[in-house]
Amino acid sequence: xxxxxxxxxxxxxxxxxxxxxxxxxxxxxxxxxxxxxxxxxxxxxxxxxxxxxxxxxxxxxxxxxxxxxxxxxxxxxxxxxxxxxxxxxxxxxxxxxxxxxxxxxxxxxxxxxxxxxxxxxxxxxxxxxxxxxxxxxxxxxxxxxxxxxxxxxxxxxxxxxxxxxxxxxxxxxxxxxxxxxxxxxxxxxxxxxxxxxxxxxxxxxxxxxxxxxxxxxxxxxxxxxxxxxxxxxxxxxxxxxxxxxxxxxxxxxxxxxxxxxxxxxxxxxxxxxxxxxxxxxxxxxxxxxxxxxxxxxxxxxxxxxxxxxxxxxxxxxxxxxxxxxxxxxxxxxxxxxxxxxxxxxxxxxxxxxxxxxxxxxxxxxxxxxxxxxxxxxxxxxxxxxxxxxxxxxxxxxxxxxxxxxxxxxxxxxxxxxxxxxxxxxxx
Amino acid sequence: xxxxxxxxxxxxxxxxxxxxxxxxxxxxxxxxxxxxxxxxxxxxxxxxxxxxxxxxxxxxxxxxxxxxxxxxxxxxxxxxxxxxxxxxxxxxxxxxxxxxxxxxxxxxxxxxxxxxxxxxxxxxxxxxxxxxxxxxxxxxxxxxxxxxxxxxxxxxxxxxxxxxxxxxxxxxxxxxxxxxxxxxxxxxxxxxxxxxxxxxxxxxxxxxxxxxxxxxxxxxxxxxxxxxxxxxxxxxxxxxxxxxxxxxxxxxxxxxxxxxxxxxxxxxxxxxxxxxxxxxxxxxxxxxxxxxxxxxxxxxxxxxxxxxxxxxxxxxxxxxxxxxxxxxxxxxxxxxxxxxxxxxxxxxxxxxxxxxxxxxxxxxxxxxxxxxxxxxxxxxxxxxxxxxxxxxxxxxxxxxxxxxxxxxxxxxxxxxxxxxxxxxxxx
Numbered sequence: 001x002x003x004x005x006x007x008x009x010x011x012x013x014x015x016x017x018x019x020x021x022x023x024x025x026x027x028x029x030x031x032x033x034x035x036x037x038x039x040x041x042x043x044x045x046x047x048x049x050x051x052x053x054x055x056x057x058x059x060x061x062x063x064x065x066x067x068x069x070x071x072x073x074x075x076x077x078x079x080x081x082x083x084x085x086x087x088x089x090x091x092x093x094x095x096x097x098x099x100x101x102x103x104x105x106x107x108x109x110x111x112x113x114x115x116x117x118x119x120x121x122x123x124x125x126x127x128x129x130x131x132x133x134x135x136x137x138x139x140x141x142x143x144x145x146x147x148x149x150x151x152x153x154x155x156x157x158x159x160x161x162x163x164x165x166x167x168x169x170x171x172x173x174x175x176x177x178x179x180x181x182x183x184x185x186x187x188x189x190x191x192x193x194x195x196x197x198x199x200x201x202x203x204x205x206x207x208x209x210x211x212x213x214x215x216x217x218x219x220x221x222x223x224x225x226x227x228x229x230x231x232x233x234x235x236x237x238x239x240x241x242x243x244x245x246x247x248x249x250x251x252x253x254x255x256x257x258x259x260x261x262x263x264x265x266x267x268x269x270x271x272x273x274x275x276x277x278x279x280x281x282x283x284x285x286x287x288x289x290x291x292x293x294x295x296x297x298x299x300x301x302x303x304x305x306x307x308x309x310x311x312x313x314x315x316x317x318x319x320x321x322x323x324x325x326x327x328x329x330x331x332x333x334x335x336x337x338x339x340x341x342x343x344x345x346x347x348x349x350x351x352x353x354x355x356x357x358x359x360x361x362x363x364x365x366x367x368x369x370x371x372x373x374x375x376x377x378x379x380x381x382x383x384x385x386x387x388x389x390x391x392x393x394x395x396x397x398x399x400x401x402x403x404x405x406x407x408x409x410x411x412x413x414x415x416x417x418x419x420x421x422x423x424x425x426x427x
Numbered sequence: 428x429x430x431x432x433x434x435x436x437x438x439x440x441x442x443x444x445x446x447x448x449x450x451x452x453x454x455x456x457x458x459x460x461x462x463x464x465x466x467x468x469x470x471x472x473x474x475x476x477x478x479x480x481x482x483x484x485x486x487x488x489x490x491x492x493x494x495x496x497x498x499x500x501x502x503x504x505x506x507x508x509x510x511x512x513x514x515x516x517x518x519x520x521x522x523x524x525x526x527x528x529x530x531x532x533x534x535x536x537x538x539x540x541x542x543x544x545x546x547x548x549x550x551x552x553x554x555x556x557x558x559x560x561x562x563x564x565x566x567x568x569x570x571x572x573x574x575x576x577x578x579x580x581x582x583x584x585x586x587x588x589x590x591x592x593x594x595x596x597x598x599x600x601x602x603x604x605x606x607x608x609x610x611x612x613x614x615x616x617x618x619x620x621x622x623x624x625x626x627x628x629x630x631x632x633x634x635x636x637x638x639x640x641x642x643x644x645x646x647x648x649x650x651x652x653x654x655x656x657x658x659x660x661x662x663x664x665x666x667x668x669x670x671x672x673x674x675x676x677x678x679x680x681x682x683x684x685x686x687x688x689x690x691x692x693x694x695x696x697x698x699x700x701x702x703x704x705x706x707x708x709x710x711x712x713x714x715x716x717x718x719x720x721x722x723x724x725x726x727x728x729x730x731x732x733x734x735x736x737x738x739x740x741x742x743x744x745x746x747x748x749x750x751x752x753x754x755x756x757x758x759x760x761x762x763x764x765x766x767x768x769x770x771x772x773x774x775x776x777x778x779x780x781x782x783x784x785x786x787x788x789x790x791x792x793x794x795x796x797x798x799x800x801x802x803x804x805x806x807x808x809x810x811x812x813x814x815x816x817x818x819x820x821x822x823x824x825x826x827x828x829x830x831x832x833x834x835x836x837x838x839x840x841x842x843x844x845x846x847x848x849x850x851x852x853x854x
Contacts, residue, residue, distance in 0.1 A: 006552065022498075
């Protein structure tokens with residue numbers, strides 16, 4: 001009698017694999033955590049936030065607007081500003097002109113962080129048993145959505161410059177042969193400094209991937225969407241920005257773009273957004289009507305002011321420098337302390353390094369590497385939790401996500417030194 | 428090909444009935460809206476919010492904590508404060524002592540408004556085709572959840588002091604006879620100044636209702652929960668507070684209590700909360716992990732400060748007086764302008780009057796009453812949208828929800844005068 005009243009979704013909504021990691025951290029006060037996806041503590045914009053809040057709340061007009069309910073789709077001014085901001089971002093990356101409708105505020109939805117957009121979009125498109133294509137590895141919280149909603153994930157290999165296109169085609173081919181193509185609803189792509197690998201998928205690869213999806217649509221009997229998760233896009237500290245999938249020719253009907261203001265500004269003030277093609281936009285707006293009928297207006301007005309005043313852009317520029325520095329510190333420590341048999345990819349942005357141990361050595365929670373690291377008070381995210389359940393391949397268990405986002409420089413150096421010592425002994 | 432990619436939930440997530448009301452309001456700039464559920468604009472706590480934000484953000488410690496990610500269940504300090512606050516509210520209403528575990532912070536979840544708790548709880552408990560019991564009429568946004576998730580609602584009659592207990596038992600009896608009892612998961616009860624009727628369900632009735640639910644549990648084969656939506660509880664301006672269903676003996680295992688800080692303080696700073704029995708608490712926390720992995724920390728710190736400093740309580744007291752006054756203004760206008768054939772219930776709190784036309788006269792969007800009112804630039808919520816689809820009875824279509832929450836005193840008087848003129852002609 002105890003749990004049988006739960007819905008199927010309720011039963012499938014189990015402890016996320018990251019939870020016990022956080023608990024392990026709590027029980028060891030001297031632990032250096034290179035696991036958390038938290039952002040840099042020291043550069044959080046306290047003064048900027050205070051100034052913006054004062055400006056909003058000093059005026060009766062904007063103050064009242066910010067403390068009253070808004071509409072489900074979001075504050076009209078913030079939607080305009082966000083659309084214009086995205087348009088500027090994308091325009092600066094390409095030579096030819098962009099149709100303004102590509103970044104139309106009319107199909108922009110404001111959400112409580114981009115996570116909410118991922119959830120609602122998946123709700124809108126996927127029934128139990130449906131299939132989503134994901135990168136291998138991918139963002140593990142998205143795998144939580146997949147798991148709880150009873151979906152199946154099919155993993156597409158990842159190369160240094162993004163999705164393995166040949167493998168994407170293979171996966172779709174074999175799904176077609178198995179008569180499963182009609183269950184395929186979307187490709188979830190963390191396209192900028194991917195969590196966990198730090199890989200960015202090039203514009204050429206995004207365009208080609210969309211073509212591949214379109215090729216299979218006729219057999220699927222319905223559109224297959226490209227859900228681009230751009231949460232880390234603005235955290236680039238080297239190289240040039242890559243155009244979003246929104247500007248691919250013909251993308252307006254097929255690309256969902258999920259962005260966020262929290263990660264590049266203040267994760268405690270959570271506002272995200274999404275561009276969605278119709279009729280998906282309207283459907284997801286209705287779903288949001290049932291979830292919460294609109295994101296906190298005060299936070300929306302806050303980001304509207306931050307964008308309009310230039311405070312947002314200024315802070316992002318500062319943050320990019322800060323992460324560039326922290327990434328360099330980690331990179332130098334990795335070169336100094338990690339044994340040569342461990343490979344890692346150096347990212348051009350985001351918050352993570354991705355390291356791979358030699359194949360026969362595992363990094364999972366029960367592994368010698370993880371347990372010895374924990375004993376030496378250093379924590380990383382075992383790569384295994386970032387891989388979808390896909391019967392087509394064995395789950396790799398030799399990856400490590402190592403974050404420079406939250407730890408101080410001293411802790412980055414010391415954490416990598418400890419981890420390096422553990423690896424040098426065990427690898 | 429156009430919409431067939433939507434999930435069943437996506438297909439069922441249709442335009443909420445209130446949307447076109449809002450659009451009607453937008454197209455008539457001189458319209459007096461007595462329809463919106465917005466709160467009083469003039470008493471929004473601008474100065475208080477500004478002071479609290481300054482206090483939080485001036486200190487590096489609390490400032491950083493507020494601008495960084497938090498945990499999924501919510502800020503520990505806010506959970507403690509909320510639990511203590513609820514304990515005080517309930518303790519002041521009864522003579523005997525209350526076990527502290529009744530208001531334990533360990534089973535308190537912080538959410539983005541209480542609406543999110545309603546959504547996630549329903550997700551955790553109900554599969555497609557399952558049955559929820561609702562008041563007749565009830566909060567129409569909850570009916571949106573029911574509709575989109577493919578649930579069935581069964582309506583339980585409402586009396587002046589709350590739920591009709593005999594009818595509750597009848598409904599469950601007939602569900603049992605139909606072999607449907609195992610599909611019944613919860614009773615959704617808007618227990619304080621209900622939206623739309625303003626009715627408060629007495630403690631005795633809540634206790635009795637829980638007994639009725641328990642009686643049918645054996646035959647159902649699982650717990651049947653009482654989901655108490657207390658969103659309006661603190662907006663009482665007359666009479667004594669009623670204990671929550673949490674303090675009913677044996678309720679800890681069966682009562683879910685949904686509360687909110689936004690409605691009594693600032694609807695633009697949306698934070699709600701819920702007490703849930705295990706294992707539901709853990710399941711809903713996991714679901715929230717997938718929705719957004721935690722409510723905006725800045726807003727949580729904000730309410731923690733507001734509660735701890737007494738600013739929250741002071742504002743609520745002020746608001747109660749304000750609504751008492753506005754309700755009186757509306758009441759006097761109703762007495763003066765409404766024809767005697769129209770009945771209404773005077774509320775002791777909340778934001779709404781509920782009026783009923785003589786049975787043969789309808790109030791729906793296409794009715795003469797509604798259309799004439801609109802031509803005369805006054806808007807109300809047609810009661811019809813507040814009734815669940817229940818084959819056991821015909822949907823009443825003669826109710827009107829009239830709100831004094833957002834309109835100014837002058838607009839309340841003039842709005843009721845116009846509405847009264849329309850009704851005097853047509854009734």
